[in-house]
Amino acid sequence: MKEKELRRSLSVFPIGTVMKLTDLTARQIRYYEEQELIRPQRNDGNRRMYSLNDIDVLLEIKDYLAEGINMAGIKHIYDMQAQAQQKKQADLDRPVTDNDVRRIFHDELLQQGRLNSDEQGQPTLFHTHKRL
DNA sequence: ATTCTCACA
DNA sequence: TGTGAGAA
Numbered sequence: 001m002k003e004k005e006l007r008r009s010l011s012v013f014p015i016g017t018v019m020k021l022t023d024l025t026a027r028q029i030r031y032y033e034e035q036e037l038i039r040p041q042r043n044d045g046n047r048r049m050y051s052l053n054d055i056d057v058l059l060e061i062k063d064y065l066a067e068g069i070n071m072a073g074i075k076h077i078y079d080m081q082a083q084a085q086q087k088k089q090a091d092l093d094r095p096v097t098d099n100d101v102r103r104i105f106h107d108e109l110l111q112q113g114r115l116n117s118d119e120q121g122q123p124t125l126f127h128t129h130k131r132l
Numbered sequence: 133a134t135t136c137t138c139a140c141a
Numbered sequence: 142t143g144t145g146a147g148a149a
Contacts, residue, residue, distance in 0.1 A: 016134065026135080027142060045149075047135060 011041040011049035018050045022058045032061055035071055037078060 015026050022029070032038055033048070038057050040048040050058075057078075064074045 014134075015136095025143080027144090030136090031142075045135085 008052040011051045011054070013050045013055070015048050015050070018055060018058065021055055022062060024058060024062065029058065032058065035075060037061060037074065 013021075015029060018024075018029060019026060029038075030048075033040060038050070038054045040050045040054055043049050061074055064077070069077075
């Protein structure tokens with residue numbers, strides 16, 4: 001399901017379209033870009049081109065603003081999400097240690113009982129334990 | 133017609 | 142954040 005993500009990230013809408021879709025002014029849309037909440041790409045004529053993802057974020061910002069959250073607060077929300085994803089990546093890249101192996105083995109032992117009872121469970125093989 | 137940047141009686 | 146100017 002990567003192709004879909006890729007398409008949602010394609011910058012294809014000029015600011016005028018985004019304005020109509022989000023009901024935000026060009027001023028506001030450019031301001032949120034300065035705040036690094038969105039990163040529209042530029043076309044050959046230096047015109048900003050927005051993706052579906054950018055529009056989604058803009059819509060979310062609108063909601064947060066309506067809920068009384070200020071720019072600083074909204075920035076924090078996105079900063080946290082970004083950090084959470086970075087941490088997730090770091091965990092995936094983290095090499096498996098001896099302790100991890102022991103822990104995996106221990107978990108498998110505990111699950112063996114449940115494994116026999118349901119045949120439609122997910123394949124619980126050792127290498128499926130990415131989360132440690 | 134649209135969008136960009138920059139400045140502010 | 143609005144608005145207008147001058148350019149592309």
